[in-house]
Amino acid sequence: MILRPLFLLLVALVSCSAQAQLLSQLALDSVRTYRNLEKALKEPEKVYRLDLSGQKLKELPESVRQFKNLNALDLGRNKLRTLPDWIGEFRYMQEFSAGQNKFARVPEGICQWTELRRFDMHKNALEGLPACMGALNKVEVMDLWSNDLGTYPKELEGMTSVKFIDLRVIQYEQEEMEHIVGLFPKAKIYFSESCNCGTP
Numbered sequence: 001m002i003l004r005p006l007f008l009l010l011v012a013l014v015s016c017s018a019q020a021q022l023l024s025q026l027a028l029d030s031v032r033t034y035r036n037l038e039k040a041l042k043e044p045e046k047v048y049r050l051d052l053s054g055q056k057l058k059e060l061p062e063s064v065r066q067f068k069n070l071n072a073l074d075l076g077r078n079k080l081r082t083l084p085d086w087i088g089e090f091r092y093m094q095e096f097s098a099g100q101n102k103f104a105r106v107p108e109g110i111c112q113w114t115e116l117r118r119f120d121m122h123k124n125a126l127e128g129l130p131a132c133m134g135a136l137n138k139v140e141v142m143d144l145w146s147n148d149l150g151t152y153p154k155e156l157e158g159m160t161s162v163k164f165i166d167l168r169v170i171q172y173e174q175e176e177m178e179h180i181v182g183l184f185p186k187a188k189i190y191f192s193e194s195c196n197c198g199t200p
Contacts, residue, residue, distance in 0.1 A: 021069045022092045022115060023048055028071050037061065045069060053077050053097075060084055076100055076120075088112035099123050099143070106130055114138070122146055122166070134158035145169050145190075152180055162187045 023031065033049045034040035040047045041063055049072040050064070057078040064070075065086050072095035080101040088109030096110065097120040104125045110116070111132035119136075120143040128151025133139075140161050146169040162184045169192055172180070177191055 021071075023071050023094075025094075025117075028094060031071075037063065041066065048072065050074070060087070065089065071095070073097070083107040083109060085109055091115070094118065096120065097143075106133070108132055111135060117141070117161075119143070127151060129153070129156060131155040137161055140164070142166070150176075152183055154183070156183045159184065160186070165189045168192045 028048065031048045032046075033051050034047050035051045037052065040050060044066040045068070047067040048069050050067060050070060051074040052060075052064075053074045053076040055078060057075070057080055060075070060080065060083055062084075065084075067090075069092060070090045071092050073090070073093065075098040077100045078098075080098065081103060082105075086109070087107055088111070090113065092115055093113040094115050095118040096113070096116060097118075099120050099122040101121075101124050103121060104127060106121065106126060106129055108130055110119075111130060114136065116136050116139050118141045119139055120141075122143045123146045126144065126147040126149055128149060131153035132155070134153070134155030135158060137158055137160050139159050140163045142162060142165045145166045149167065149170055163186065165180075165184060165187050167180070168190050172191060177189075181189060
């Protein structure tokens with residue numbers, strides 16, 4: 001008699017697990033990483049983590065749009081300058097990496113990723129962060145070293161969960177660094193030494 005309720009509970013848990021799309025950090029760390037797009041497209045509903053790094057991509061393939069359960073995406077070491085508007089459709093995105101590309105702007109579709117926790121766009125040509133990123137209040141880590149970042153809108157104060165920001169290899173005056181620290185008072189921020197550019 002006891003076995004039947006336990007069996008039904010197990011079935012319910014498995015069913016919920018099969019439908020779950022936003023993974024816990026533990027689950028995301030343990031799922032398979034798909035590195036081959038063709039193989040991933042054979043079972044798109046199982047793709048939670050996709051690594052397309054180092055493939056000389058100049059644009060993101062339209063077929064990636066099929067991965068509705070995507071929680072983590074690595075586009076590092078490519079030749080990307082922009083991302084398509086549909087990038088914002090990945091509502092469960094928690095980890096995004098696009099280091100070592102050719103981005104001059106953060107694609108605003110990223111601002112729709114309300115579950116985003118880790119954001120990495122180091123070694124690009126980013127000139128600033130868009131104000132809409134202020135809505136991303138779950139981001140904990142931002143890896144942005146070696147960019148041309150100079151624009152930090154006041155709206156970024158909304159990113160209240162940020163714990164770590166890497167801004168090394170970017171030249172700031174002392175006043176600019178103080179402004180950034182004021183926006184992210186809870187974060188450990190790594191700067192290169194101030195250039196004191198305004199000092200004669």
